[in-house]
Amino acid sequence: xxxxxxxxxxxxxxxxxxxQATGVGWVLAKAGFRxxxxxxxxxxxxxxxxxxxxxxxxGRWEVEGIRARGVENPIECDAAWRAGEIPVLVDxxxxxxxxxxxxxxxxxxxxxxxxGTKRSMALRTFGLxxxxxxxxxxxxxxxxxxxxxxxxxxxxxxAQPNTGVPGExxxxxRERVIYSSKTGIFRAKRAIGEHxxxxxxLGEIDDGIRPEEVFASCNGVLRGLLRSETPVAVQVKIxxxxxxxxxxxxxxxxxxxxxxxxxxxxxxLEGGIVNSLCAKE
Numbered sequence: 001x002x003x004x005x006x007x008x009x010x011x012x013x014x015x016x017x018x019x020q021a022t023g024v025g026w027v028l029a030k031a032g033f034r035x036x037x038x039x040x041x042x043x044x045x046x047x048x049x050x051x052x053x054x055x056x057x058x059g060r061w062e063v064e065g066i067r068a069r070g071v072e073n074p075i076e077c078d079a080a081w082r083a084g085e086i087p088v089l090v091d092x093x094x095x096x097x098x099x100x101x102x103x104x105x106x107x108x109x110x111x112x113x114x115x116g117t118k119r120s121m122a123l124r125t126f127g128l129x130x131x132x133x134x135x136x137x138x139x140x141x142x143x144x145x146x147x148x149x150x151x152x153x154x155x156x157x158x159a160q161p162n163t164g165v166p167g168e169x170x171x172x173x174r175e176r177v178i179y180s181s182k183t184g185i186f187r188a189k190r191a192i193g194e195h196x197x198x199x200x201x202l203g204e205i206d207d208g209i210r211p212e213e214v215f216a217s218c219n220g221v222l223r224g225l226l227r228s229e230t231p232v233a234v235q236v237k238i239x240x241x242x243x244x245x246x247x248x249x250x251x252x253x254x255x256x257x258x259x260x261x262x263x264x265x266x267x268x269l270e271g272g273i274v275n276s277l278c279a280k281e
Contacts (some may be wrong), residue, residue, distance in 0.1 A: 005066065005084035009033040012268075013102035015117065017053030017088050018045050020128060020222075021108035022063055022142065023257025024264050025052055025086055029066050031265055034081045036100055037068070038091045044232070046240050047226035049192060050253055055088045064253060074099040097121060107138065112162045126264055130162045140267045142260055151263035152254065156278055167256075170243040175218040178239030180232040182207055186214075188228045193250045196222050202239050205232065218243055223250045 005055050009032045014025050017037040029035045036053055045051045052068035055061040061068050069080045071087040074096035080087035089096060094116070105122035109115055113131040119139060127137065129144035141154040146167035149160070166177045180186065184207035190196060196216040202225060204211045216222075216239075224240030232238060242249055 005029055006032055007034045007081045007084060010103040011036065012104040012106065013038065013094075013100055013122070015105070015107045015115075016093070016109040017068070018043060018108075018245060019047045019050050019057075019254070019274065020108075020110050020257050020260055022050060022052045023253050023259075023261040024106055024108050024128075025068075025259030025261075026063060026066055026253060027258065027265050028049050028268075029086055031280060033104075033268075034077075035086045035087045036074075036102070037086060038094065038096075039088060040088050040092045042225065044230070046226055046228065047192075047250075048224075049251055052086055052088055056090060060085070066253070094121070099169060104268055107132065108260075110144070124222050124268060126267060128260060130159050133158045134272050135249065136218055142267070144256075144260065146256065151259040153263055165267065172218050172220075172243045176220065176241045176243060177237060178202065178214060178241070180205055180214075180234060180236045180238050183233050184208070184212075184231075186226050186228070186230045186232050187211075188225050190222055190225065192222055192225050193247050194222050195247075196220065196241060203228075212253050214238065216241060219245075221245050221247050221250060 012028050012033045012035050014021050014037045017039045025035045039053045043053045048054045050063050055068040055070040068086040068088050071089050077087040102122045104124045106126040107117040119125050125138040126140045128142045132138045132141045134141040141159050143149045143152040143159045145160045166173050184205040186205050188203040190202050197219050200216045202214050204213045208250045220241040220243040223242040226238045
């Protein structure tokens with residue numbers, strides 16, 4: 001049974017509820033902040049078992065002992081917090097910002113560009129990855145590129161530019177990520193957690209004219225796969241193969257997402273910020 005969280009701290013709004021955003025929300029909720037996450041109505045989440053955004057379609061969703069609840073308006077957030085749950089709101093344009101009045105805002109959409117986040121939206125603002133400039137549109141940028149500088153807090157300037165190349169896992173980079181070759185409806189033929197080999201059919205994309213099969217390009221465990229009947233455009237990420245072959249990794253937050261969550265927590269705690277936040281509550 002899930003232990004009920006005590007969520008009485010300052011409100012932190014996390015834009016996005018996908019894989020990396022979930023790592024941030026999970027860490028901050030564990031730390032006692034009142035986390036609220038916003039998403040689009042139909043988010044594309046390859047690793048949906050470990051995404052709080054899955055609560056949008058399922059009503060409630062649990063990731064590593066923390067439960068999220070889909071809510072229809074900002075007023076419902078308080079009930080979720082009192083129940084020890086993270087509310088997930090469909091509000092990509094942040095229309096409920098004035099009601100939520102967050103003291104911290106984290107843009108974790110991972111869009112590689114800024115989709116409207118401004119420093120004026122909260123007392124402390126963070127932007128994850130490329131697309132943000134610390135001191136201009138956010139207060140702090142968090143480096144998301146794997147390697148020596150992963151999760152580094154940047155106070156002046158931007159994160160490393162998007163390389164377009166997936167980070168290496170067990171020495172494999174491009175081959176471990178599967179992208180759509182055309183626009184259509186994706187239908188899965190394998191399930192997350194299954195072991196796959198090069199050439200195995202993972203699913204198909206139906207454009208209404210001729211279905212096109214999608215194949216595994218490396219050996220490993222299928223760590224992520226879009227759900228069946230998901231509409232996709234060209235070059236959309238639809239699958240993720242983990243060459244390390246550990247099935248348990250499919251159901252847990254990655255080291256990268258945990259690191260990003262820890263970095264944001266540090267950025268909130270440093271310099272006595274929490275004291276000033278609590279004083280404004």
